[in-house]
Amino acid sequence: MRHFILPSIAGLVLSACATAPEPVAPPVIVDVGPMQTCTPMSALTREVIPEKTETFIAITEIDNPPYEPIQQRQTMTRVVEPERVIFVDSNGTEVTDICDMDINPSGMTSEG
DSSP states (O other): OHHHHHHHHHHHHHHHHTOOOOOOOOOOOOOOOOOOOSBOGGGOEEEEEOOEEEEEEEEEEEOOTTSOOEEEEEEEEEEEEOOEEEEEOTTSOBOOOBSOOOBOTTSOBTTO
16 A cells, blocks of 8 residues: 555646646836936026135234234234135025036136
8 A cells, every 4th residue: 555655646646736837927127317416508508606704913023022912913804714606506505416517717617
């Protein structure tokens, strides 16, 4: 009886391996075309933010014994933040991702 049971179990195992897999649907590819993630220069407005300066008085003093010390007062101006050019969109928000990145310090493109 043992001899009879083993071949039938082997037949069940082999028949389980012979099943065909279910077909898988191919993936759907949607072509949306190129997407522009930057803002074109023509849609922006150029704004100049003026430099910020600080004015102070510098005093130098030289000892001059036996006389009074020699003092010199001089008004000086120091640039704290230099002038800079920014570009804003129609909402007034500063835009840093600009398509036409060939910009010189004056803010003009090389095209004109």
